Amino acid sequence: MQHETNTAKIVARLEREGWENVGGTKHAKYRKAGHSPIMVPRHRTVTAGVAKSIARAAGWDEFGSRV
Numbered sequence: 134m135q136h137e138t139n140t141a142k143i144v145a146r147l148e149r150e151g152w153e154n155v156g157g158t159k160h161a162k163y164r165k166a167g168h169s170p171i172m173v174p175r176h177r178t179v180t181a182g183v184a185k186s187i188a189r190a191a192g193w194d195e196f197g198s199r200v
Contacts, residue, residue, distance in 0.1 A: 160174050
């Protein structure tokens, strides 16, 4: 299963699910109570490995829904 690699779509989903952007320089840092922070690179796209890491940290399963 491929994960979304478009950073704008990743960020939109994080924010829709209650993650808060708390700053960062080369990476945007997202925080949500009860979760470890997620760092999202400020690029138009991310590699498949980075996308998988973000999805895992956010708790998304391979079908794109919340676990």
